[in-house]
Amino acid sequence: MFVKFDRKHGVILEEYDYFDSATIAGQLQPDPAHPTRGTRPRRSRSTKSRRRTIRRSRRTSRSYLGEFNRHDLGAFSALISEEATWSDAAEAKDWTKTELLADRAVGVKAFSDLSMSTIYIWAGDYVVQTGEITGTNDGPLPGITTPTNKKIAIPYMGVFQVANGKVVHAWVFEQGSAFATQLGLK
Numbered sequence: 001m002f003v004k005f006d007r008k009h010g011v012i013l014e015e016y017d018y019f020d021s022a023t024i025a026g027q028l029q030p031d032p033a034h035p036t037r038g039t040r041p042r043r044s045r046s047t048k049s050r051r052r053t054i055r056r057s058r059r060t061s062r063s064y065l066g067e068f069n070r071h072d073l074g075a076f077s078a079l080i081s082e083e084a085t086w087s088d089a090a091e092a093k094d095w096t097k098t099e100l101l102a103d104r105a106v107g108v109k110a111f112s113d114l115s116m117s118t119i120y121i122w123a124g125d126y127v128v129q130t131g132e133i134t135g136t137n138d139g140p141l142p143g144i145t146t147p148t149n150k151k152i153a154i155p156y157m158g159v160f161q162v163a164n165g166k167v168v169h170a171w172v173f174e175q176g177s178a179f180a181t182q183l184g185l186k
Contacts, residue, residue: 050124057162058123064160064167065129069115071108077101081166090176106142111135116156127160133174137183144183152182 006013060079067076077097086095095103108114114135122128133156137148154175161169180186 053125054123056165057125057127058121060162060165060167061121061123061127061129061160065116065118068104071114073101073104073108076104079166081163081168084166084168084170086170086172088172088174090174110137110139110141110144110147111152112138125161125163127158127162129156129158129160131156144185148183150183152179154178154182 064076064079067073067079080097080100082097084097084100086097086100088095112135114133116131116133118129118131120128120130133154134152136151137144139147155178156172156174158173159171160167177186
């Protein structure tokens, strides 16, 4: 949960809640086909080290989004660890880097103006982003051979573990039902 609070007036201005029942269920009743993790961020030992970690993580996060928005999948790929895992509750299993890049290649062909914008970024050993994915379906997608030419605007939240300037693990939460509805599939 994220709350934007107005201290002067003592009121909540905005609240964002993200709840992933698939991860909770996976932790309560583990399924080898879709592993879930309960990780805790490491704490840096010094304030100087902590600030450096935050700057590096934030820079990696911004670079990652910039390369994706330019549809430069080669540069995007360079910001992801070879051993990275990508966890999206809507998918049947976690993806490897290769599977993620294949999915992104399909996405930028199906939405030539596909982009991600951030509303908020918090950084440390983990980076948390909230934002919006936008684009126009002007190319085929798996299951949609004829483009709908409809626009999407889908909220997302991503939690990225960053190490040595690369994304190591990602947990992403999107409104899949909004995607289907906005494309006219529901």
